[in-house]
Amino acid sequence: MSLLLRWQAWLTTLLLILLALSAQASSTGWQQAKHIRAELISEFQTVTPGQTFSILLHFEPDPGWHTYWQNPGDSGLPTTINWKLPAGVNVGHIQWPTPQAFVIPPLVNYGFAGQTLLLTELTLPADYAQNTLTIDADVDWLVCEEICIPADASFSLTLAVAEQGKLATQQPLFARARASLPLPLDSSGAEFALSGGAFSAAIPYGLPLAPVAFFVAGTELVDHAASQQIVLQDGNLLLQQALNTYFTAAPAAVEVVLVDASGQGYSVSFRQQQQTEQGSSTEILVTGGTLNSNRLWLILLMAAGGGLILNLMPCVFPVLSLKALSIAANSQHRDQQRRDALFYTAGVVLSFVALAGLLIALRAAGNAIGWGFQLQSPLLVGLLAYLLLALGLSLSGLVQFGLGLMNAGSGLASQSGGKGSFFTGVLAVIVASPCTAPFMGTALGYAVTQSPQVALLVFAALGLGMALPFLLLAYIPALARLLPKPGAWMDTLKQLLAWPLYLSAVWLLWVFGRQAGIDAMALLLVGMVALAAALWLWGRVQLGAGWGNRLAALLMLLLALGLAWQVTAVATSADQQSKASATAQHWQSWSPAKLTELRQQGQPVLVNMTADWCITCLVNERVALNTERSKAALSEYNVSYLKGDWTRRDSDITAYLQQYQRDGVPLYVLYWPGQPPKLLPQILTPDTLRQTFDSLSQ
Known part of the structure; x- marks a missing residue:
């Protein structure tokens, strides 16, 4: 009997020792899963009632494998912990370290590679009366490389409860965990x-x-x-x-x-x-x-100011010269002048609103487009070149369209000039779209982010600003008296004004060639010759020629339109041409991946978003970006120069513009290491780049 009692005493002592040892343990030990191992660790091995302390979930994945952040990104799952605790014990949320990005094109995920330390705080109630605290946790995670493996594990940790807490030995691990948290x-x-x-x-x-x-x-x-x-x-x-x-x-x-x-x-x-x-x-x-x-009134004011400055842009001036001719012809007929100004304003404002409505509708249908989108179509560029050529030939006297704006002298007062003024306004808006004036970019970027009603109001303000000079001339007598009186000089002026229109047609032809290639441009040139022949034949019809000339004119017009349609079938990729030529330039073709790569390398990067139909862009490149002084500055500061070509539709460039609240080009963004991106002005000077580089490098 005494032997049995001794065995019972020995077993009781052994159990108490094991219980004491388990109560002093601050870690569950490792649990191994595929490509990762995990353990649960307590900051204290002895805790006290009312104490708040940290529990650490410790991951060590294999090299190349990772777990996920609270927002895993495009794929993956965050680690979750299901705690099972005694009544009254409170537990907080996981304290997530600063994540890193894992790029697996086209996906981007967020998570942690290597040793991962996830802290959670526990709080014992002040009246906790037990001698031990048992912490149970069911953990689910996803570990990934090129493939993903879900796993789970259950952990159990028992801590002693005493009047005074005792730190565990893994304090460096907890210090590392806290250092990895975002401040x-x-x-x-x-x-x-x-x-x-x-x-x-x-x-x-x-x-x-x-x-x-x-x-x-x-x-x-x-x-x-x-x-x-x-x-x-x-x-x-x-x-x-x-x-x-x-x-x-x-x-x-x-x-x-x-x-x-x-x-x-x-x-x-x-x-x-x-x-x-x-x-x-x-x-x-x-x-x-x-x-x-910004309040809406400020945006409307900026839109009107941008429209006013738009009159000074080189792409608009040739068409406005037609309106100037009409105003000069009517300088002695105040009522006619005011009526023409109102019709011109209506043409401008309604055209802006119509373009805005079309842009909003196309975007609602999922198209990534922006300001100037109509000139991203080679067919529309070709037709616009036809139109400017036809207007120029009319001013040169080859044919008369019967519009009031095409006539000069005293006979114009008796003509129906309203249609001509309205048409001039429409045409001015069409050719104005390649330009972005100061203040205009912000107003357009704001407009397309608002409700359709607000967007249309902003575009209407833009049109009103563009028409404002002609309204002022018509309704302020002091300004109108500055205009010369009609006379024979107007016929000469009319013919002289044909040449800016011819130059505008040549510019559009160049844009078309950049978009569609040299073969397509040659076909369009043949179409322009056919159009000129059609207009010459129609001019003969106006002078009394027979039905044969009328039929020939119609056939030549159909030939011109057919060639304009046909050239789109032989168009070559402007992107390929741009990339091919970029190798011999001081710039590289922009792409989101290229920009990301250079920034990750810590490289200064200048991004130029441009288009061949954007006159402002071309002037900036000639004056400020392609000069020897600017090239030297780029080389001196080792700045990579990326150019994005928006001549034809590119959804990536459209999305990039929208990120800066812009809806058109030009856009210039400078990325300097250690600094947030800097937006450069829309109008550049020869010293803009060097002055900017100097200021950022100090």
């Missing part, structure tokens, strides 16, 4: 909005960093593969990224992790913008690189 920043004034198909977040810039990337924690909110834009100006920081295809609704608040060049993360909580009294949020816009909240 929280003051989120006062941090707001986000969704407009124009993009997530835009703004925060007053008082940050101890120059962010180079950011991660949005909200799932299905941003397009993870889209380019990120970080713009700093006037004490504000703007983050932008295109919306996710599967976006449905915006959260009230979203966490964003900013990352600097060293890889340190900073966490900011952005609140959704408050609604205004009218029920729509105040838009976050970039105006010349400045972050501002």
